[in-house]
Amino acid sequence: MTLTDPWMSGSEIRVMVGIGDYAIGNNPMSTIGLGSCVALVLHDESRASGGMAHIMLPCSQGRTDRPAKFADTAVEMLERELRLPGTRKRSLIAKLVGGACMFKTFNGNLNIGERNIEAVREQVRKRGIRNGGEEVGGSGGRSLTYYPAEGGRVLIRRADGTTSTL
Amino acid sequence: MMLTANQYDALRELGNIGAAHAATTLSQMLLSGIDMTVPEIQLLDIANIYQHVGDETSALIVFQIQGEVSNGGYILLHLPRASAIRLVNILLGNTDISAGAEMDTSAIIEIGNIMVSAFLDATAGLLNLVMLPSPPSFALDMPHAAIETILAQQNEDLNEVVLFRTELRSQDALITANLLLLPNPPMLRQILELLERLVGPT
Numbered sequence: 523m524t525l526t527d528p529w530m531s532g533s534e535i536r537v538m539v540g541i542g543d544y545a546i547g548n549n550p551m552s553t554i555g556l557g558s559c560v561a562l563v564l565h566d567e568s569r570a571s572g573g574m575a576h577i578m579l580p581c582s583q584g585r586t587d588r589p590a591k592f593a594d595t596a597v598e599m600l601e602r603e604l605r606l607p608g609t610r611k612r613s614l615i616a617k618l619v620g621g622a623c624m625f626k627t628f629n630g631n632l633n634i635g636e637r638n639i640e641a642v643r644e645q646v647r648k649r650g651i652r653n654g655g656e657e658v659g660g661s662g663g664r665s666l667t668y669y670p671a672e673g674g675r676v677l678i679r680r681a682d683g684t685t686s687t688l
Numbered sequence: 689m690m691l692t693a694n695q696y697d698a699l700r701e702l703g704n705i706g707a708a709h710a711a712t713t714l715s716q717m718l719l720s721g722i723d724m725t726v727p728e729i730q731l732l733d734i735a736n737i738y739q740h741v742g743d744e745t746s747a748l749i750v751f752q753i754q755g756e757v758s759n760g761g762y763i764l765l766h767l768p769r770a771s772a773i774r775l776v777n778i779l780l781g782n783t784d785i786s787a788g789a790e791m792d793t794s795a796i797i798e799i800g801n802i803m804v805s806a807f808l809d810a811t812a813g814l815l816n817l818v819m820l821p822s823p824p825s826f827a828l829d830m831p832h833a834a835i836e837t838i839l840a841q842q843n844e845d846l847n848e849v850v851l852f853r854t855e856l857r858s859q860d861a862l863i864t865a866n867l868l869l870l871p872n873p874p875m876l877r878q879i880l881e882l883l884e885r886l887v888g889p890t
Contacts, residue, residue, distance in 0.1 A: 557830075
């Protein structure tokens with residue numbers, strides 16, 4: 523279990539975004555091993571920068587200590603962090619990755635992955651942010667890297683080794 | 689959450705005993721010696737788990753820990769994909785151990801069952817309670833994805849986890865396996881109390 527990965531390593535400066543955490547800026551940002559969590563990318567087209575949150579659960583129920591951990595607080599917080607002078611709301615694009623259902627037997631009736639996807643979508647819609655694409659659901663894990671300076675490209679690698687771009 | 693040096697030691701010893709029993713079963717299956725690392729016990733912020741658990745596709749056999757313990761703790765057997773394929777092929781006597789060989793899922797789950805049951809039996813015996821593995825779940829997937837999915841089912845306030853990890857290694861067979869134990873906070877408290885009673889006041 524090491525982090526060495528020829529597909530994602532390189533000389534570039536890459537910010538790692540762990541569970542319940544977030545990052546903003548114009549350097550590439552990565553999240554590895556997304557299961558039921560959802561990675562939300564908000565890309566600002568006008569400034570070639572943006573942010574990523576690694577969202578674990580749909581609802582904060584009033585908790586404020588880790589805004590990126592919950593869908594309802596994460597979208598609001600990322601949007602606020604990115605709203606600098608010169609950012610127009612219309613230039614923000616949202617991309618969603620993750621929300622898999624890995625272990626049906628342990629889940630009971632609550633599919634957290636699915637609920638996370640729905641909650642993030644709802645927040646994005648409510649805030650009038652354009653949905654720029656999704657790679658969500660299914661049963662397998664995903665790793666991704668977001669390149670703010672390259673048009674907001676999001677490169678996704680699945681557990682079976684296949685890749686795709688959003 | 690804070691753990692004292694004594695608590696770390698006690699947990700490490702508990703993990704050591706469990707892992708030694710699991711290693712014995714693996715050694716009997718492979719008919720080869722198994723090296724075992726001293727269990728790592730780490731108190732990790734959820735945001736830093738990725739520094740310790742990666743995304744290389746691996747065979748993951750996951751069990752919920754049941755019995756006379758607080759529900760919600762998990763134990764995982766993790767085998768890198770190549771190790772899992774090699775292990776199954778050795779046990780089934782297949783001679784074709786080519787890179788493209790398929791993995792026999794039911795066989796790897798059974799290996800997981802045997803090793804994890806041995807781990808839990810030994811630790812439960814020491815703590816003098818009953819711990820049983822749930823029916824297993826299997827995934828050929830990213831370890832970090834499995835762990836975050838398990839953690840998402842815990843309490844919303846969970847921001848730190850205790851991760852036990854022991855690596856087992858067969859030099860002859862080129863097989864590596866990791867046993868990971870993820871007690872949730874109520875189970876951890878219960879285990880610490882039992883250990884304290886066992887060791888006596890310090």
